[in-house]
Amino acid sequence: MRRAFLALAARDIRLAAGIGGGGGMAVFFFLTVVAIVPLGVGPDRPVLELLAPGMLWVGLLLASLLTLDRMFQADVEDGSFDLLSMGPLPLELVAVAKSLAHWVVTGLPLVVAAPVLGILLNLPPERMPLLVMAMLAGTPALSFIGAVGAALTVGIRRGGLLASLLVLPFYIPVLIFGVGAVEAAAGGFEGQAGMQAMLLLGAISLASFVIGPLGAAAALRANLR
């Protein structure tokens, strides 16, 4: 079972890396979203500094939504999902493997790109480690919650847009606490409030690690019986 799990995760990562669609495209989208912010609100440096954590998080959420719809859809279309559903791995673990692969391919590159894009938004360098930490704690939740949306809309034509609509309300807590963790440090009362937001982010990630795959597997069974 463990071999099947690792093989599936490795296959998804290799596929995404080989085709170059997933992660690279998401990072590029992240870059364009962040680049249009100063053009929209004006290049005033103090204003940008104020907006930076929020805009980085919003860009990150949108970018990770962009790649969601391919999580199960590609496998359902070419028939390999039928094979997976008959294999030794329960659908819940298939969903875990696919969500993990999605995080490695999309979440991690986005987190790596975030500080670089922070420079564009005049984010002070001393807040970058905190931003990266918050994003590392929060992004797994995006992949695991997103898996439910991807599974719910599998088999629907143009399901990507619907998946985004369904998933975004569930992303809001990650956004709130993600920004909170970075902002609290700026407000001067480090420690307490920032730590609390960071812990809550981790809690959301851990909870979604359990609930996400269960929901995704139920949705897959509903859609593909």
Next chain:
Amino acid sequence: MSLTAAQRFHAYANPARFMALSDRLLTPLWAAALLTIAVGLWFALFNSPPDYQQGETVRIMYVHVPSAWLAMFGYSVMAFASAIALIFRHPLADVAAKSAAPIGAAFTFLALVTGSLWGKPMWGTWWEWDARMTSVLILLFLYLGYMALWAAIEDPVRAARAAAVLALAGAINIPVIRYSVVWWNTLHQPASVFRMDGPTIAPSMLLPLGLMAIGFTLLFLALHLVRMRAEIMRRRVRALRLARASSSEA
């Protein structure tokens, strides 16, 4: 003949029985709902004191608070029916869940709009991103997403299962709304009716509020039954159409 609870649960899986029962229930339900709301409105608008701080604007409460309760009640009905549909495959449960969504969404919208109208004179702003308002706005998004998912999948059986999973996932939001005024120190006032130490609201205001809440709940139930009946008819029409299409082919 008396039935046990379990037998009754299964007896109403038969849509014909449900249609007969709901037909008999609807008229008294409508009458009770309209009467309670009429009496409640009379108390709320004419026969209750203005608030010593808020003046006459406090009367918005008699629509705002019941709407907000019904917004959460509607989602709870939807989530509960979805759970029944997933676990017991009760054929009426997914009809109940689907029919509750637009009504709940309407009450959520009403709660947000009346809250906004109330907020302008009292807090000086139409909208404030505090925890209670944000979580109710998310509730509206959940309702809309649920309805969009139903609309996107053509096969009703498949749509019902997928939508049920979504409704259950979204149920996390209900306790967050309930406790948002406790967990976060926000602009919105904390609960003043359902409290461990009894309501902190004046009896002269509690009476119209209670009447409106009961009236709105009865209205919700009446509308829900009407929508469930319409949904069952819609499925019958669909089945008849499919049957005719396949017989004319042969």
